[in-house]
Amino acid sequence: MMQMTGAELIVRLLERQGIRTIAGIPGGAILPLYDALSGSESIRHVLARHEQGAGFMAQGMARVSGRPEVCFASSGPGATNLVTAIADARLDSIPMVAITGQVPLSMIGTDAFQEVDIYGMTVPITKHNFLVRSAIELLEVIPQAFHIAISGRPGPVLVDVPKDVQNQMVCFEDFPEPAVSAAAPALDMAAIEEAARMIDAAERPALYLGGGVVHSGAAQQAVALAEQAGLPTTMTLMALGAMPIDHPLSIGMLGMHGARYTNFVLEESDLLICVGARFDDRAIGKAVQFCPKAKIIHIDIDPSELHKIKAAHVAINGDVAAVLEALLPRVKVKLRKRWLSHVESLKSRFPMQMPGRDDPRTHYGLVHAVAAALDDEAVITSDVGQHQMWVAQAFPFRRPRQWLTSGGLGTMGFGVPVALGAALAAPDRTVVCFTGDGSFKMNIQELATLAEEGLNVKIVLMNNNSLGLVYQQQSLFYGKRVFASKYRGEPDFLKIAEGFGIAAVDLDAAANPRATLAQALQTPGPCLIHVSINREEFVFPMVPPGAANTEMIGG
Amino acid sequence: MIEQVAEPLQQSGFAKVVLELEVNNHPGVMSHICNLFARRAFNVEGILCMPMSDTSKSRIWLLVFDDQRLEQMVLQVEKLVDVLSVRRHGAEHEVFDRLERFFH
Structure with missing residues (x-):
């Protein structure tokens, strides 16, 4: 007792x-x-x-x-x-x-x-x-x-x-047993067979991966399916890393800030295989105009997601890893030369534009320079705003759980404490938090925790002294009536970091910003890396809220 | 929290449906269920709840309109941890009819 x-x-x-x-x-x-x-x-x-x-x-x-x-x-x-x-x-x-x-x-x-x-x-x-x-x-x-x-x-x-x-x-008398996960739903073999037939019969299929692929540990199976059936593969914000971004079948992130070609490929597809994703409005734009020619196979562990936004022709409730395992031996090997070469041509005609990618003091250039100084073992977190989208667009994510971001709620202030948590759970990894000046201030007090714990967290601050995505929307959609989105005061973030006992470097003032950045990232322990970003740099392309994904502006 | 939700969609015109829920009997179950309907702006026309003979469980009867969102509503109700089963009956089910005299 x-x-x-x-x-x-x-x-x-x-x-x-x-x-x-x-x-x-x-x-x-x-x-x-x-x-x-x-x-x-x-x-x-x-x-x-x-x-x-x-x-x-x-x-x-x-x-x-x-x-x-x-x-x-x-x-x-x-x-x-x-x-x-x-x-x-x-x-x-x-x-x-x-x-x-x-x-x-x-x-x-x-x-x-x-x-x-x-x-x-x-x-x-x-x-x-x-x-x-x-x-x-x-x-x-x-x-x-x-x-x-x-x-x-x-x-x-x-x-x-x-x-x-x-x-x-x-x-x-006794302690209860530690909790384990409930058994996954039984596999619906009839639906899986039907899905395999649809994939074999499709001319222009596309694979659409969501966060469920990461949660279920199904990235390997998803990539295998794509390779076997010749499926161009798009990922939601939550799924980035499920397929390496430089995989020949990857067509990058879809949706509001996806590349033009990605949204065009989906527009032309005749079969959409949605795995562990939920047809979120930021990903699919106006629902009725999303993949208008496509039949839909939807695989999800949550039965209430099936048919919620888009009615699926085949809906499979199950753990996506288990369903993909069962699907793989039933799907024919296909090269799909015609469709994939068409995807390639869309990609070369409407690529992701990244101006300034060679200058580490621009937004895309900074993301690329950080990536170049790290290997795939690093964990990347972000806050919410323009910087988040620039990182999602430009960072070469190559493994699941490499990228931690607030997708559904879009919480500013997420980046720094999540980076701390990541470093606590994975002390051997370098953790880099991309943040903006608006988001950073929303949980800036955790710098004290960071200094106390001495974790290997690098904070890359893209500072445009404004709520950049609000400023962008006011500039684009509210007749340039900029209101409550530009800060009048301008805190000295380097001094703030110093005050908390955290090393800081300013790439604005660095003679060789690339070298300064690489050194800061490679020195163990916490560090703030500050870069000023032009407020007039917007996230493009952009699907206006409520519009169809093919109605992108910019980029 | 109930007042803070969007205007319910126009539902009159739709047929009525009676839902029979078996739920765990503890304080808080009603709040989980009512909150779910309220925050999805789905009108509940009538609600009845009593412990079952096995008092660890309760039965809840809901009178709702059969609009196109009902399917999704039922899926959401089934996801609640304390909901053990959901059964659907037509509006002709007598449970609310027999209570009607207490309301007129």
Whole structure:
């Protein structure tokens, strides 16, 4: 018979689940749990400077490893500060368990100090959530939280634990087994056979890979299918790296900021094989005009994604790796010379334009220079905005989980704490965070955590002193009525980094920016790399919001 | 949170459907289900919930309109962890009819 407090029980269950690092911030209602955590020999705590930072560090660990990771926050404002990171994890299907302290059970509903209904608040942004009412429930709730986070389509789970439940003594016989993922749905062989027939019969098929390919570890199978059936392959923002960008069948990222030829290839396709993607509006533009001539095969682990935006001719609910495995031996080897040479000609007529790519002080040039100084082992994170799209367009991603970005929610402030999380989970890798001055300021406090932990994180700051994508949209679509998108003040980011105890280099002032950049990237430890970017540089091509993907402007 | 959603789409004109849900019985289940319908601006015309004879479960009856989004709604309901099963009945199902006298 074992006896311990609810708080100790949580810590033991997390240890047994294999959790080794937890990011968080303590506060009154979670102090019993922190007290118990202080006694853990296998879990390291990383003290964030804002709970959103802690949530994104957990996400960074999870995005790099594919494993569920954990963050802690106290009740009230601690919990509400986690909300953005949880919503972000939901939209990008990232497995995460957030544990929050809550006021004691007897005080719930009394507007007690630092009480908020975080359970109610997180209903729409979690896969599932729990309010634990007695310590004995933890034996079920904690493993179930992990089970839900990793099963099927991954996602975040919140467990709200009142302070008295953390302190309550609980007696039990045995620990529950650590959670494992639920079995994938049974393969629908009839649908898989039908899909194989459609692929064989198609004249102009295209493969459309989404984040589900990365989550499922199906990149290898996806590339094999493309090679076997001669499929030009496009990737969503979330799937970049699933197929190496310089693979001859890769046609790059589709959608709002995809290359012209990519969207034209899709326009002409007669069969679209969508794997682990969800026909997001930023990827497909106006839904009715997307791939107008194509039949659709849609493979997804989440049955509610099938037929949601576009009706599929064959819809296969299943783990995409398992479905592709089953599909591969049934698909004929095809060279598809005519279609692929047509794709090539579209590519040479409407290529991705990257002006300034040889000058490391321009946006594309900087991305290329960073890539040239790294190998494929590096992890790249981004914030949200123009810099994110420039990196997505120009960085040569060659492996899954190399690229961590906020796709669905588009959260500014994502980049730095996710880079910290990535470095915590993969300490041998160089982690580079591309950011913009707007995004950087949204979680800049985590520089303190970065300095304290001494992680190998390089922050490449593209500074145009504005909310660049807002400025771009106002310039293009709002009659150049620029409002609230240019900053009047201009912080000295080099001094800010210095103030936090982080090395900084300014490529603006460097005599040899390429050499300065390479040296900064190769020196172990944190570093801020600052580059000024012309505000008039826009992200092109661009599909205006609400337009069809073929109605691109620029580029 | 219920008030903060978009105007419901015009649904009158569509046939009605009765959904029968079997769910885990604990506080919070109703909020998961009602919140799901509300945030997708899908009107629930009637709702009934009682514990079943096995009190660890409850049965929820929902009266909804059969518009083109119902399919997706049902898929979303089925994704909720506490929802064990969803069955669909025609509007002729008697459960709401028999309650009608309490509302008139």
